[in-house]
Amino acid sequence: MITDDFVAYAGKVHAHFDRAKEPDEIRSLVSSTISMVAKECMKDGAHLIGHIKCIAEVDSGKYIACSVVSAENDAMCRGELDGSSKNLNLILNVLIYGLDKPKVEAIVVRSAKSVFHGKSTHVKFENLEFEGHEHCEDGHEHDH
Amino acid sequence: MDLLLISGFLGSGKTTMVLSTIDEITKRKHKKVVVIVNDFGKIGIDGKVMEKYGLKVKEMPSGCICCTLGSDLLTTLRDVAESFKPDLVVIEPTGVADPEAIHGTLKLYVGPPIESTKIVIIVDAERYEVIAKALERPLKNQLKAAQVIILNKMDRVSPEVLAGIEARIMESGVKAKIIPASATEGTNLDKVVEAMVG
Numbered sequence: 001m002i003t004d005d006f007v008a009y010a011g012k013v014h015a016h017f018d019r020a021k022e023p024d025e026i027r028s029l030v031s032s033t034i035s036m037v038a039k040e041c042m043k044d045g046a047h048l049i050g051h052i053k054c055i056a057e058v059d060s061g062k063y064i065a066c067s068v069v070s071a072e073n074d075a076m077c078r079g080e081l082d083g084s085s086k087n088l089n090l091i092l093n094v095l096i097y098g099l100d101k102p103k104v105e106a107i108v109v110r111s112a113k114s115v116f117h118g119k120s121t122h123v124k125f126e127n128l129e130f131e132g133h134e135h136c137e138d139g140h141e142h143d144h
Numbered sequence: 145m146d147l148l149l150i151s152g153f154l155g156s157g158k159t160t161m162v163l164s165t166i167d168e169i170t171k172r173k174h175k176k177v178v179v180i181v182n183d184f185g186k187i188g189i190d191g192k193v194m195e196k197y198g199l200k201v202k203e204m205p206s207g208c209i210c211c212t213l214g215s216d217l218l219t220t221l222r223d224v225a226e227s228f229k230p231d232l233v234v235i236e237p238t239g240v241a242d243p244e245a246i247h248g249t250l251k252l253y254v255g256p257p258i259e260s261t262k263i264v265i266i267v268d269a270e271r272y273e274v275i276a277k278a279l280e281r282p283l284k285n286q287l288k289a290a291q292v293i294i295l296n297k298m299d300r301v302s303p304e305v306l307a308g309i310e311a312r313i314m315e316s317g318v319k320a321k322i323i324p325a326s327a328t329e330g331t332n333l334d335k336v337v338e339a340m341v342g
Contacts, residue, residue, distance in 0.1 A: 050240070055193060
């Protein structure tokens with residue numbers, strides 16, 4: 001099933017919130033992000049979503065894991081968060097058919113920016129595809 | 145030591161099925177279980193989730209154990225067998241893996257003996273048509289390798305759709321036992337456990 005148009009992309013989003021966010025807000029941000037990645041991938045020409053999944057950890061070390069397999073369905077999440085948190089580390093794996101890696105990375109960055117936009121949030125992206133991973137701050141355009 | 149290979153396409157619910165059945169397998173069969181998880185992505189996610197659920201896990205990210213990580217699988221399996229002395233090793237390959245190729249690789253294994261190997265394929269009932277249309281031949285290859293097929297996410301399709309999928313799989317010459325189930329709803333998991341380790 002590893003066809004020519006199959007791509008696997010791994011990335012990390014680190015978000016710092018000026019005001020600590022409650023578990024429900026964080027869960028909503030995480031599930032919205034991967035749902036938007038799925039929708040944007042299909043909009044940009046993917047012909048099949050394999051699996052888009054992520055694990056999101058907060059300050060307490062608690063985590064949620066979410067995944068989505070289509071642009072139509074909501075993300076499914078498991079795990080519990082407790083208490084409010086000022087930081088969120090989100091590791092994503094996007095396994096998809098019909099797009100190349102730079103396009104997938106652009107979609108991940110664009111989707112996270114859109115979901116986290118305007119919420120007194122500082123976002124950093126990390127491409128986990130490279131040794132010695134590359135960082136970029138929010139709003140900073142980059143080429144790999 | 146027994147091996148249980150839980151394969152199936154991306155997003156079919158392999159990890160959820162492992163998490164939903166492993167306690168029952170351990171309890172019912174008094175088995176010491178280790179899980180080897182293979183994630184195609186550079187960073188393994190499924191293994192981290194399983195560890196957080198308290199399972200003994202060996203992660204194998206960055207490739208597929210049916211091809212690029214084949215020899216690593218043999219080394220990992222021998223290490224697991226020697227260090228943990230498990231009764232059962234559950235292997236969850238990436239969703240793009242060819243289970244028959246993994247089975248072939250396992251024939252080259254040298255280490256504490258393997259008494260039995262069972263191949264279980266998880267099928268996403270909700271996305272069956274879409275996947276069959278896009279990846280017909282590889283999907284057939286996965287199904288042909290199965291001794292047991294779990295039609296997962298049965299709660300998300302009608303009984304008619306479920307029966308239609310079952311009929312299509314049987315028409316394609318697959319002889320495996322087919323069990324409709326839902327890992328998230330807990331439906332038919334007793335049958336799934338029995339088929340996996342009974």
